[in-house]
Amino acid sequence: MAVTCARCQSEVSAEDIYFHQDQQVCEDCYMEMLQRPKTCDVAAVQMAKKHRQASGQSGTEGLLDIQKKIYNYIKKNEKATRQQVLDDLNLSELELDKQIAVLRHCELVKGRKEGNRIYLVPFDY
Ligand SMILES: [Zn+2]
Numbered sequence: 001m002a003v004t005c006a007r008c009q010s011e012v013s014a015e016d017i018y019f020h021q022d023q024q025v026c027e028d029c030y031m032e033m034l035q036r037p038k039t040c041d042v043a044a045v046q047m048a049k050k051h052r053q054a055s056g057q058s059g060t061e062g063l064l065d066i067q068k069k070i071y072n073y074i075k076k077n078e079k080a081t082r083q084q085v086l087d088d089l090n091l092s093e094l095e096l097d098k099q100i101a102v103l104r105h106c107e108l109v110k111g112r113k114e115g116n117r118i119y120l121v122p123f124d125y
Pocket of ligand 1: 005006007008009010025026027028029030
């Protein structure tokens with residue numbers, strides 16, 4: 001069954017569709033959207049960065065518990081799909097995307113494409 005990507009309008013099979021902000025998007029668009037945090041996340045990211053810099057923190061110091069939890073989960077598993085993190089940490093998609101954006105900016109986590117899957121991996125993976 002083919003599904004149309006809400007962003008680039010390309011047709012992809014249903015198992016390659018990702019949900020992002022209530023939209024069905026293809027993998028490429030999803031990656032791009034992950035890499036470009038939405039405006040509403042910028043304040044959170046800058047706060048996290050500033051706070052970390054000001055207190056000379058590195059690694060996961062100064063992160064929110066939920067951000068540490070996500071980071072430690074990904075680190076422990078070396079790589080994890082978004083769905084695994086959602087299931088195992090019992091998060092909403094909105095919450096996960098928000099925290100991933102912050103972790104990306106703190107250079108702790110990044111997206112990585114392997115085959116036809118996208119994984120979240122530690123930044124120094
Ligand atoms: Zn697309």
